[in-house]
Amino acid sequence: MSPETVVPPEGGRVVAVLERGPAGLAPVSLELAAGAKLLAEWLGLEARLVVLGDQPEELARQAAASGLPVMAVRVPGLTGFSGEVYRQVLAELLPRWRTAVLLAGHTTSGLDWLPGLAGRLDAACVSGVEGMRLAEGRLVLRRATMHGKLVEEIAPRAWPLCLTLQPGALASRVTTGNAPGAVEIIETAQPELRTKVEDLPGEANADAALSQAQVVVAAGLGVGGPENLELLRRLAARFPNSALAGSRPVCDLGWLPYRQQVGLTGATVNPRLYIACGISGARQHTVGMQGSGFIVAISHDPQAAIFNLADVCVVDDLPAFLQAFLDLI
Amino acid sequence: MRILVCCKQVAEPESLLLDQQGRPDPGVPARPKLAEWDARALEEALVLKESHPGVEVWAVTVGPAEADAVLQRALGMGADQAAHIIASDDPPSRPSGIAAWLAEFARGRGFDLILCGVMSEDAMQGLVGPMLAEVLDLPCATGAVSLALSPDNTGVRVEREMEGGRRQAVELPLPALVTVGASPRQPRYPSLSHLLRAKKAPRLRIEAQNLAQTPTREERRGLSLPQRQRAGLRLAGGSAEKAAQLRAILEERSLL
Ligand SMILES: Cc1cc2nc3c(=O)[nH]c(=O)nc-3n(C[C@H](O)[C@H](O)[C@H](O)COP(=O)(O)OP(=O)(O)OC[C@H]3O[C@@H](n4cnc5c(N)ncnc54)[C@H](O)[C@@H]3O)c2cc1C
Numbered sequence: 001m002s003p004e005t006v007v008p009p010e011g012g013r014v015v016a017v018l019e020r021g022p023a024g025l026a027p028v029s030l031e032l033a034a035g036a037k038l039l040a041e042w043l044g045l046e047a048r049l050v051v052l053g054d055q056p057e058e059l060a061r062q063a064a065a066s067g068l069p070v071m072a073v074r075v076p077g078l079t080g081f082s083g084e085v086y087r088q089v090l091a092e093l094l095p096r097w098r099t100a101v102l103l104a105g106h107t108t109s110g111l112d113w114l115p116g117l118a119g120r121l122d123a124a125c126v127s128g129v130e131g132m133r134l135a136e137g138r139l140v141l142r143r144a145t146m147h148g149k150l151v152e153e154i155a156p157r158a159w160p161l162c163l164t165l166q167p168g169a170l171a172s173r174v175t176t177g178n179a180p181g182a183v184e185i186i187e188t189a190q191p192e193l194r195t196k197v198e199d200l201p202g203e204a205n206a207d208a209a210l211s212q213a214q215v216v217v218a219a220g221l222g223v224g225g226p227e228n229l230e231l232l233r234r235l236a237a238r239f240p241n242s243a244l245a246g247s248r249p250v251c252d253l254g255w256l257p258y259r260q261q262v263g264l265t266g267a268t269v270n271p272r273l274y275i276a277c278g279i280s281g282a283r284q285h286t287v288g289m290q291g292s293g294f295i296v297a298i299s300h301d302p303q304a305a306i307f308n309l310a311d312v313c314v315v316d317d318l319p320a321f322l323q324a325f326l327d328l329i
Numbered sequence: 330m331r332i333l334v335c336c337k338q339v340a341e342p343e344s345l346l347l348d349q350q351g352r353p354d355p356g357v358p359a360r361p362k363l364a365e366w367d368a369r370a371l372e373e374a375l376v377l378k379e380s381h382p383g384v385e386v387w388a389v390t391v392g393p394a395e396a397d398a399v400l401q402r403a404l405g406m407g408a409d410q411a412a413h414i415i416a417s418d419d420p421p422s423r424p425s426g427i428a429a430w431l432a433e434f435a436r437g438r439g440f441d442l443i444l445c446g447v448m449s450e451d452a453m454q455g456l457v458g459p460m461l462a463e464v465l466d467l468p469c470a471t472g473a474v475s476l477a478l479s480p481d482n483t484g485v486r487v488e489r490e491m492e493g494g495r496r497q498a499v500e501l502p503l504p505a506l507v508t509v510g511a512s513p514r515q516p517r518y519p520s521l522s523h524l525l526r527a528k529k530a531p532r533l534r535i536e537a538q539n540l541a542q543t544p545t546r547e548e549r550r551g552l553s554l555p556q557r558q559r560a561g562l563r564l565a566g567g568s569a570e571k572a573a574q575l576r577a578i579l580e581e582r583s584l585l
């Protein structure tokens with residue numbers, strides 16, 4: 001296809017590949033369905049959803065509740081996730097389906113299989129999409145860049161277009177109560193593989209107290225050292241039903257145990273109050289706390305990304321501010 | 330055994346000051362650094378070098394002349410060789426283009442293992458690694474938190490971390506490409522002796538314009554400051570004044 005084509009090919013499809021979570025469809029899957037619907041409408045294309053697995057029927061049934069048609073691809077032996085299997089199987093199917101736009105989650109699995117496939121399909125590729133719009137008939141995608149301090153808008157100049165959708169970006173677009181879409185089962189053979197994948201027994205990594213706390217005081221690298229955690233502990237102690245949490249690097253350094261980590265690879269929390277102390281606001285952290293009722297952020301970087309989703313921003317040296325605050329309450 | 334680590338130079342986030350239009354403040358140049366997960370990838374490579382005889386570690390960067398500083402850093406940490414693919418970063422090259430250049434450099438140089446960061450710390454795309462694997466037709470695993478060579482050095486076993494801390498082990502035959510994520514190993518500091526050597530060590534320099542160019546399939550239409558998702562009330566005054574305001578706000582909402 002000419003690299004200058006700004007409209008997708010007629011008769012093409014928007015295909016969203018859904019994701020399995022620990023129990024049924026992962027939450028991002030519903031947003032992928034919503035995204036596929038929206039893009040299909042804007043671009044005048046047809047939308048369909050895809051689930052893959054050894055026994056894809058149950059996931060397909062859940063996906064059909066979006067109202068869109070679902071292709072349930074049965075891959076013998078695929079009980080968990082394998083990037084190589086996804087890439088091989090989808091490389092066969094996507095061109096057959098005349099895929100003009102391919103959507104996956106901006107997750108550890110979407111980012112594992114989609115970029116290579118985009119390369120194989122000579123596709124345009126944009127990852128971490130947080131918003132989209134039509135501008136003069138052209139699709140424009142929005143994503144965060146420069147440590148979350150800037151937003152860039154990107155327009156595809158070729159099709160197919162492959163994109164990964166940031167979890168939470170289209171949460172408000174998810175619809176329920178649709179007449180179920182048709183499910184078609186597609187049988188495939190297990191592809192020839194070079195990698196061997198094994199799911200490891202999971203650790204119970206979220207602290208129960210953390211997920212139930214009404215107030216979470218969270219430590220980032222900006223606390224400076226484990227000795228300053230005492231200030232945060234004292235702060236947490238001023239609130240009933242509170243818990244101390246940390247960003248990933250704080251847990252990597254052993255300042256807090258991993259079960260107190262909030263974010264993509266940690267716990268998701270929704271307390272009434274979240275106090276982010278010396279946290280810059282990387283997406284991998286904020287996906288775990290963006291649903292909090294009220295967010296207070298403290299950082300000495302006035303342009304830290306965390307301030308864009310805070311209700312109250314405190315630009316200050318952390319220990320100095322916490323000391324002053326503790327003196328008052 | 331030869332290991333290649335792809336190292337990107339990024340701006341230190343705190344030093345990056347932007348004006349209302351989102352342009353960097355020319356008066357306060359941002360401090361450059363080696364991207365976080367690339368530093369972790371390099372650390373993993375250096376640990377492999379220390380524990381296996383005959384491992385040679387290369388660092389490669391794509392970027393303007395100033396990006397030589399990351400090669401200096403990599404050599405300072407203990408890399409043996411460095412290569413610089415010289416390309417302007419304004420506007421930044423697209424991931425497929427960077428992957429194509431890295432592939433052209435790597436092809437025929439006998440790398441058994443190529444390591445990338447899971448995503449670049451500034452652009453956060455997570456694309457270059459798996460795209461590079463595709464161009465070179467290498468098996469690939471992303472987001473490794475640990476990696477180990479098989480006893481006969483013909484394969485690598487990685488543990489990758491997924492949502493909510495779930496883990497997966499992936500075994501790949503060499504040559505392979507692995508992207509390194511939130512591995513718990515802290516990147517080491519450059520040593521003085523390595524740094525002294527790094528200053529003089531020769532770099533392989535390649536002009537990107539002499540390499541194959543891929544079509545630009547995505548076009549950046551604009552850059553802007555993010556929209557606030559919440560009120561984002563900024564408290565003013567000294568620490569004590571701000572503390573008093575915060576107390577009042579939390580009390581008003583019955584949060585305190
Ligand atoms: C696959 C993957 C999964 C990940 N999963 C997670 C996850 O689940 N959870 C998570 O948190 N991260 C996760 N990360 C890491 C994430 O991308 C960020 O690196 C991390 O969240 C940054 O932590 P931080 O905000 O504590 O540190 P930094 O980004 O270093 O931010 C520190 C902040 O403190 C400020 N500061 C410094 N000193 C002071 C001071 N004296 N006073 C006031 N402010 C100060 C700084 O200006 C800055 O804003 C993951 C990364 C990857 C690649």
Ligand SMILES: Nc1ncnc2c1ncn2[C@@H]1O[C@H](COP(=O)(O)O)[C@@H](O)[C@H]1O
Pocket residue numbers: 335336337338364366367389390391392424427444445446447448449450452453454455456457458
């Ligand atoms: N300009 C570059 N030079 C060297 N390596 C790069 C460059 N850009 C990206 N990479 C590698 O690819 C990884 C992912 O980058 P990205 O796709 O931009 O998120 C980085 O962590 C690096 O290992």
